[in-house]
Amino acid sequence: MSLAEHQRTALRVCFDAEPSEADLAIIGSAERWLVYRGMVRRRLQRVAKAALPRTEGALGEPRFDALLDAWFGAGGPRTPFFRAVPEEQAAFLRSHLGASDPPWADDLLRYETAQWRARYALGEPSRPVVEFAFDRAPAVNPTLELLRLGHPVQTLETDLPRERAAAAETEARADVDGALDGAAPERQPDGARAEAEREAGHRYDPEPTTVCVYRRPGEVQARTFVLNDVAAALVEAWIRGDETVTDSVRAVASRLGCVIDQVFIDDLSTMLADFLDRGLLLGAYG
Amino acid sequence: MTHRVEGVGVGFRIEMADALIEREPPEIDWLELHPENYMQRGGGFTDSLARARERWPFATHGLTMCFGNTAPFERSYLDPLRAFLRDLETPWHSDHLCFGAADGRMAHDLLPLPFTEEAVANCVQRFTEARDALDITLAFENVSYYAPQSEDGLVEADFVREVLERADGRMLFDVNNLYVNSQNFGFDPLAYIDRIPLERVVQIHVAGHLIEDEHLRIDTHGEPIGDGVYVLLERVLERTGPVPVLLERDNNIPPLDVLLDEVRRLRAIYDRATPKATRATRSTPARGEPVGAAAPVRAGGRP
Numbered sequence: 001m002s003l004a005e006h007q008r009t010a011l012r013v014c015f016d017a018e019p020s021e022a023d024l025a026i027i028g029s030a031e032r033w034l035v036y037r038g039m040v041r042r043r044l045q046r047v048a049k050a051a052l053p054r055t056e057g058a059l060g061e062p063r064f065d066a067l068l069d070a071w072f073g074a075g076g077p078r079t080p081f082f083r084a085v086p087e088e089q090a091a092f093l094r095s096h097l098g099a100s101d102p103p104w105a106d107d108l109l110r111y112e113t114a115q116w117r118a119r120y121a122l123g124e125p126s127r128p129v130v131e132f133a134f135d136r137a138p139a140v141n142p143t144l145e146l147l148r149l150g151h152p153v154q155t156l157e158t159d160l161p162r163e164r165a166a167a168a169e170t171e172a173r174a175d176v177d178g179a180l181d182g183a184a185p186e187r188q189p190d191g192a193r194a195e196a197e198r199e200a201g202h203r204y205d206p207e208p209t210t211v212c213v214y215r216r217p218g219e220v221q222a223r224t225f226v227l228n229d230v231a232a233a234l235v236e237a238w239i240r241g242d243e244t245v246t247d248s249v250r251a252v253a254s255r256l257g258c259v260i261d262q263v264f265i266d267d268l269s270t271m272l273a274d275f276l277d278r279g280l281l282l283g284a285y286g
Numbered sequence: 287m288t289h290r291v292e293g294v295g296v297g298f299r300i301e302m303a304d305a306l307i308e309r310e311p312p313e314i315d316w317l318e319l320h321p322e323n324y325m326q327r328g329g330g331f332t333d334s335l336a337r338a339r340e341r342w343p344f345a346t347h348g349l350t351m352c353f354g355n356t357a358p359f360e361r362s363y364l365d366p367l368r369a370f371l372r373d374l375e376t377p378w379h380s381d382h383l384c385f386g387a388a389d390g391r392m393a394h395d396l397l398p399l400p401f402t403e404e405a406v407a408n409c410v411q412r413f414t415e416a417r418d419a420l421d422i423t424l425a426f427e428n429v430s431y432y433a434p435q436s437e438d439g440l441v442e443a444d445f446v447r448e449v450l451e452r453a454d455g456r457m458l459f460d461v462n463n464l465y466v467n468s469q470n471f472g473f474d475p476l477a478y479i480d481r482i483p484l485e486r487v488v489q490i491h492v493a494g495h496l497i498e499d500e501h502l503r504i505d506t507h508g509e510p511i512g513d514g515v516y517v518l519l520e521r522v523l524e525r526t527g528p529v530p531v532l533l534e535r536d537n538n539i540p541p542l543d544v545l546l547d548e549v550r551r552l553r554a555i556y557d558r559a560t561p562k563a564t565r566a567t568r569s570t571p572a573r574g575e576p577v578g579a580a581a582p583v584r585a586g587g588r589p
Contacts (some may be wrong), residue, residue, distance in 0.1 A: 003402065007356060007387075010393075011387075028433050028434065031436055032432045035432050036432065036433065040393050040395045046393060076391050076392070083327070120327045122328040123329065124328065143329075215329055248384070
């Protein structure tokens with residue numbers, strides 16, 4: 001057997017729904033290769049549970065695990081970056097949700113993936129940033145993602161008890177710090193967020209909601225901020241980065257039928273100050 | 287700040303970063319990190335690294351290159367890795383003598399290679415290609431493995447030596463991995479050491495492992511270092527001289543004081559064993575590179 005075929009066989013043993021007797025027979029010690037199968041799969045299951053705990057809670061552990069098994073069977077990860085594995089898992093899960101799954105599961109997957117990404121996204125703007133000015137293009141925090149959700153799945157975050165949120169954060173930090181020399185022990189994440197989602201037990205009624213998920217400079221965790229229609233349209237324009245603040249405000253007001261009067265200007269000023277304070281905006285591009 | 291990677295270090299892990307940076311324990315001479323956890327990344331990891339770099343020099347230990355893979359390297363991985371290593375001013379970079387991918391599928395684990403001529407040739411070719419692309423002193427680590435690859439476990443040593451010599455490479459000698467393999471496959475670890483060209487060793491790893499059952503020890507990096515590993519480390523250091531030693535702890539990370547107890551025990555062994563090494567067994571340069579504990583950083587790096 002060639003080296004390449006040996007390696008393909010080993011990966012099949014690790015990822016196929018059931019390793020074939022033929023593969024196990026030709027690769028050597030079946031018992032020990034099944035040890036590898038367990039190690040590989042547990043590591044990848046663990047990072048899924050760390051990154052998507054509320055999705056696991058919403059789907060229920062058996063369903064979540066079954067979808068992960070299907071993901072393994074479809075080939076497993078492609079990314080060389082362990083931290084990016086949950087994004088691949090979430091993409092697979094989104095495309096395999098069924099009618100029996102909660103209708104908000106897709107929103108939850110998008111939301112949790114955005115939170116995961118925001119934690120490690122590069123935070124440095126690609127261009128020099130100067131003081132905010134209306135006649136310049138605003139510099140949006142590069143970690144920011146704007147999500148238009150069909151269900152307000154972000155609401156549980158605000159209800160999560162502080163100690164439980166801290167526990168969830170700790171377990172997620174530990175699991176994304178890939179260290180592949182060691183075969184991690186059997187310990188599973190505490191599942192604080194999954195538990196919170198299950199305990200919440202409520203349905204998310206359909207309600208269009210726009211949120212931005214981002215990481216504030218100097219912080220580790222992702223933050224979420226709910227936007228109204230005008231704010232969402234402005235943030236979308238600013239992410240594109242091709243208009244000054246003044247031009248984008250005029251275009252958005254025109255499109256949404258808003259009158260730019262003193263009340264609008266006062267609200268806009270308050271919002272901009274708030275965005276700068278929250279780190280959604282970092283200034284303006286020079 | 288110490289400018290050389292020498293003495294005893296620990297693996298830099300986010301769970302211990304705050305305590306390390308706050309206390310700056312003098313027992314720790316240097317740190318090692320996995321570039322994949324920091325490359326092209328912002329947030330807490332990057333901030334912690336910046337703070338730790340003010341105090342300690344770093345060496346780097348990759349998780350992804352796996353010199354035994356058969357697929358070509360991705361430039362989208364190698365190019366940013368090269369930039370990251372240059373920025374960090376690491377004196378060398380290491381990765382593993384194993385495979386971890388096939389046909390674009392990533393195991394995200396370290397899988398054992400068959401000890402064949404084809405595997406040797408493949409590893410030599412990939413190791414050389416990576417070294418050229420990264421333009422840095424490159425080392426590979428002997429891995430622990432659980433599925434037997436030959437009837438005689440010592441064949442692994444011949445495999446390692448063959449790749450080292452044909453690639454004119456450097457080695458990160460993982461003493462815990464050697465110990466685990468020797469226990470799992472019943473061979474004499476000292477005989478293994480005899481077969482390794484120790485002058486090529488630039489760094490040593492030690493860690494704890496899990497005793498799953500009588501015939502299966504698993505390299506978890508989640509337990510205290512076993513006594514057998516300490517003994518074996520001493521035998522290796524008596525041969526290599528002052529090659530930097532790194533304590534890996536990735537799981538079940540204890541309070542820093544517990545970790546420092548292990549570091550102090552490693553230091554005692556290091557101080558006791560390294561003077562015993564004869565000049566003849568210490569590192570000799572190859573490819574015009576400085577090697578071993580005395581390796582300065584690259585030209586243009588730290589003074």
